[in-house]
Amino acid sequence: MTPADELPEFVDAVLAVVADIPRGQVATYGDVAAMLGSRGARAVGTVMARYGSDVPWWRVVRAGGRPPTGHARRALAHYEAEGTPTRPAADEDGYRIDLAACRWRG
């Protein structure tokens, strides 16, 4: 294997953007894709699923302020800890991130 290339470039780019999201703020999957000049919100999600464990993954949320699929509970603990504004909701997740208040613009 070539020594200098362990991850696909797109993966590296996604992780770099996520690492830049300030504490207490969030970006949507689509936002992250857009910052990379792509419209692949899903592709970003795939990257997070596979490589997101070592970056602030809870700062990447779905459109509409819903937390990442399957991680509502764990993500909430982080929002509470860093003061990200959330609001109770009647869906499965139980809450919603207040995007209007804390959405990050790179």
Add this chain to the structure above:
DNA sequence: AAGTTGACGAAAT
């Protein structure tokens, strides 16, 4: 090279 797969998004039912 073609088809499958997702921590997604928006539009159409």
Add this chain to the structure above:
DNA sequence: AATTTCGCCAACT
């Protein structure tokens, strides 16, 4: 308002 369908994009088989 809640589902379903369709569109997108990058990685993997």
